[in-house]
Amino acid sequence: MNAIAQTQPARIVRKVRGMPTSDGAGVKLTRVIGGPELPDLDPFLLLDEFGTDKAEDYIAGFPAHPHRGFETVTYMLDGRMRHKDNHGNEGLLTSGAVQWMTAGRGLVHSEMPEQDSGRMRGFQLWVNLPAKDKMTAPKYQEFAPEKIPVAQPKPGVSVKVIAGAVGDVAGPIAQPATDPVYLDIALDAGAAWEYALPEGHNAFLYAYEGTATVGEGDDGRTLETRELAVLGGGPSLSLRAGAQPARVILVAGRPIGEPVMRYGPFVMNTKQELMQAFVDFQEGRF
Template sequence: MDTVANSVRIIPAIAVPEGAGVTVHRTIGTPVLREYDPFLLLDHISSDKPEDYLAGFPSHPHRGFSTFTYMIDGHMEHQDSMGNRGDLGPGSAQWMKAASGVIHSEMPKQKNGLMRGFQLWINLSAAHKMDQPEYQEYSAEAFPVIRTEDYALKVLIGRFSNTAAPIVDDLTNVCYYDVQVNPGRHFRHRIPAGHHGVIYVFEGSGQLDRQRLPQHSLAIVDADNGELDVVAGQQGVRMLVISGKPLHEAVVRYGPFVMNTREQIDQAMRDFQSNNFVRDRAWIKRSE
């Protein structure tokens, strides 16, 4: 059950089986919060037990949205029906604009007993759902890190102040940060006007508007003012801070297909069943 205090809504993660039996901790994409425009799903993979994730995510399709995969520990080997393949290591990330259609697989691999990472689904507008697919893949070193006395912030998508990430989303203006706040210190930030923002805590704990932010919980930022002032607890806090411009469009989803109408979902299913799903080869951009 989610709770409300002041203007902060806190949603605990729910354990959900995915792929071939992988357990993920989901906050967006559940009966409690089906979507938060433009975000469709936020999954957190976190385990030191290989049996929890080694079955992985065998070949599956996507249409109508983009995915962003960010690794903290371990590796994620991936490949797709168009011949692309790669290995996301600790700190690396991949932006995949599935758009008109991609079939791919993702196989998690632990390192030193650890496996942690995130996947975010970002909706595409009706005008771009059938665009040509694209990939952007970058190593950990490609992402700038801002360090102050209070926090360290990695800019993964978009901009923070005058610092830009290598990944830019021109459609929904997503910003995505990995922020580690030192014990008792503050992280202050303003979400852009008119955008939706969330915080996901995955290490330690903190407070936002005097509401506790426990580990493995999502906080929805007050859309009216967008002001953040997170105070870290005694062990510090590490969190994702994500924002994006809402699309304000109808969302019809069926598994890995997210469209605007039921007829478009039916067409996606027919395309997949008749082997007409993949229409374009993805363009791939990798860091040096």
């Protein structure tokens, strides 16, 4: 999947900076996808980065709230988050853990910090589901940090493989509907790496530490810290860190190409389905 063929290079077609916002019971975060500048990138509906050393920015957490019709992906870089839902599921996400939750036909869950000091840092991604899967039974794919494999494709490059594959190293997450790639890439200063994206997927990079250049020579464009790059062109991605080490996430997925009708925690295909989601939630059918 990641052997570089004679293909067109990937390039940055658009750069986006996130907007400060709050969610849950006032948790401060940066919304990168899902705001006015980039409402979505099929199949991705939302990307939030949260990261602070101030407990008052996160301690209130995300009390019980509903979801229907899509998936949430929580990747913890630092800190601990306890999740519970109304189906009896409960677990603790620790530093480096990943939870891929398929809300399907509906559930009510909470995500609450299990610390009152120190650093809380990570990402939450929302991934759409096709119409045929929107009313499936809810399920979780949850993996502790030791279950997330790390590939070292060359000196100075380390890749946590959450979904997709790097060489023979495959991530534990599987979702046939969108065939996702989710990589956390660490580059030493000046280190470079090439990766072949799945053809036809929509893809983005987000730099959360340091800077990185996408492309070679005169075609290269720099991605600054806390910038998101929407990728286009071909599937051959060339990535190089700047003068300091860099950390970026690379996310890609097969577009669904269906109408999206969304409001708050519900994402359906039609207005009627969206209204039905509110009725079902209010009548306790989640």
